[in-house]
Amino acid sequence: MTTMTTTELWCDRCGESATATAHPACASARQLEPPRFCPRCRRRMKVQVLPVGWSAVCVEHGEIRG
Amino acid sequence: MPEILDQARTQVLGDGVGLDQAGILAVLNLPDEHLPAALQLAHDVRMRWCGPEVEVEGIVSLKTGGCPEDCHFCSQSGLFTSPVRSVWLDIPSLVEAAKQTAATGATEFCIVAAVRGPDDRLMKQMREGVAAIKAAVDIQVAASLGMLSKEQVDDLVDMGVHRYNHNLETCKSYFPNVVTTHSWEERWETLRMVRDSGMEVCCGGILGLGETVEQRAEFAAQLAELNPHEVPLNFLNPRPGTPLGDRPVVEGKDALRAIAAFRLAMPRTILRYAGGREITLGDLGTRAGLLGGINAVIVGNYLTTLGRPATADLELLDELKMPVKALSATL
Numbered sequence: 001m002t003t004m005t006t007t008e009l010w011c012d013r014c015g016e017s018a019t020a021t022a023h024p025a026c027a028s029a030r031q032l033e034p035p036r037f038c039p040r041c042r043r044r045m046k047v048q049v050l051p052v053g054w055s056a057v058c059v060e061h062g063e064i065r066g
Numbered sequence: 067m068p069e070i071l072d073q074a075r076t077q078v079l080g081d082g083v084g085l086d087q088a089g090i091l092a093v094l095n096l097p098d099e100h101l102p103a104a105l106q107l108a109h110d111v112r113m114r115w116c117g118p119e120v121e122v123e124g125i126v127s128l129k130t131g132g133c134p135e136d137c138h139f140c141s142q143s144g145l146f147t148s149p150v151r152s153v154w155l156d157i158p159s160l161v162e163a164a165k166q167t168a169a170t171g172a173t174e175f176c177i178v179a180a181v182r183g184p185d186d187r188l189m190k191q192m193r194e195g196v197a198a199i200k201a202a203v204d205i206q207v208a209a210s211l212g213m214l215s216k217e218q219v220d221d222l223v224d225m226g227v228h229r230y231n232h233n234l235e236t237c238k239s240y241f242p243n244v245v246t247t248h249s250w251e252e253r254w255e256t257l258r259m260v261r262d263s264g265m266e267v268c269c270g271g272i273l274g275l276g277e278t279v280e281q282r283a284e285f286a287a288q289l290a291e292l293n294p295h296e297v298p299l300n301f302l303n304p305r306p307g308t309p310l311g312d313r314p315v316v317e318g319k320d321a322l323r324a325i326a327a328f329r330l331a332m333p334r335t336i337l338r339y340a341g342g343r344e345i346t347l348g349d350l351g352t353r354a355g356l357l358g359g360i361n362a363v364i365v366g367n368y369l370t371t372l373g374r375p376a377t378a379d380l381e382l383l384d385e386l387k388m389p390v391k392a393l394s395a396t397l
């Protein structure tokens with residue numbers, strides 16, 4: 001049986017490969033930023049920041065919220 | 067005590083007259099050992115001429131990204147390779163954002179759009195949005211929509227927008243290094259029309275764009291000449307993909323010197339912590355600024371970046387025994 005991996009393929013801040021290298025600067029910056037790239041397909045997401053929280057939409061993979 | 071602080075004690079604290087450009091520069095150049103005294107004096111000035119209340123505001127982006135202008139610090143310009151994409155907020159979500167803001171105790175809600183100036187679609191969205199907020203939420207509505215025509219100024223007054231934000235961003239002499247698609251004078255013209263309309267003027271800028279200390283003093287003096295009701299003070303948060311994306315952040319002590327200097331230039335203005343304080347000052351610096359001339363904060367998130375939770379700021383104000391300005395006091 002094969003299962004879909006949920007591993008993030010792309011860094012959601014800079015859009016570079018998340019599997020090739022670690023992104024400590026991006027991880028740290030992300031504490032005060034919403035994601036910009038879809039971690040599954042690397043598309044730029046449509047991001048709306050709200051006073052409380054944010055939402056980010058990938059045309060292929062739908063919405064995530066934080 | 068350095069001479070400039072003695073002078074400021076008499077002139078600014080005593081008489082409520084702000085420092086001129088030379089005086090502001092002297093404060094910006096104070097050595098580290100005199101910074102605590104400068105902050106204490108700025109705090110005394112704020113308490114005497116503004117009082118202990120802190121004005122709390124939330125902001126939201128009605129139209130994000132895709133701006134045709136080229137402000138070199140801005141991730142929302144469509145001219146750079148920033149990852150920020152264009153997106154519009156619908157009116158139910160705008161009202162929800164205003165409710166979230168009011169729930170923190172904030173009295174101000176500022177609606178912001180990344181545009182050179184509003185087009186008919188944006189003005190229509192504003193008219194509907196402001197009416198929907200006023201019907202559902204007890205909060206004052208401010209706006210920041212770029213450069214305006216006289217008709218648009220009048221329209222915003224008619225909608226009940228009570229304050230308009232339009233930042234000069236930096237001093238006149240440095241502005242062409244930061245923005246080339248419009249001029250400082252064009253921004254000034256919008257501010258003049260806003261002031262003449264009776265709306266409150268909110269005008270500040272960003273420190274750390276590469277300006278010299280002299281230009282920082284020039285900027286504070288130019289703001290003092292404008293005499294805005296509110297001055298939002300941002301510290302550059304370098305955004306990936308923008309021309310200023312690799313600039314260093316402002317040193318914490320320089321940021322605090324600037325807070326003291328801006329307060330000593332403008333004893334009566336609402337001096338607001340806006341973006342960038344989290345990375346420039348951290349928690350300790352945030353506290354030092356609130357005890358050094360700041361008397362307003364943006365709580366919650368910003369337009370494209372996140373802030374600390376509103377509760378963290380409100381707890382800090384509580385601890386500092388600084389009451390949040392109530393709506394009744396602002397009407």
Ligand code: SF4
Nearest residue numbers: 133135137140143180
């Ligand atoms: S006008 Fe405003 S939104 Fe547009 S690039 Fe300049 S700062 Fe950014």
Ligand SMILES: [Zn+2]
Nearest residue numbers: 011014023026
């Ligand atoms: Zn990364």
Ligand SMILES: [Zn+2]
Nearest residue numbers: 038041058061
């Ligand atoms: Zn995707």
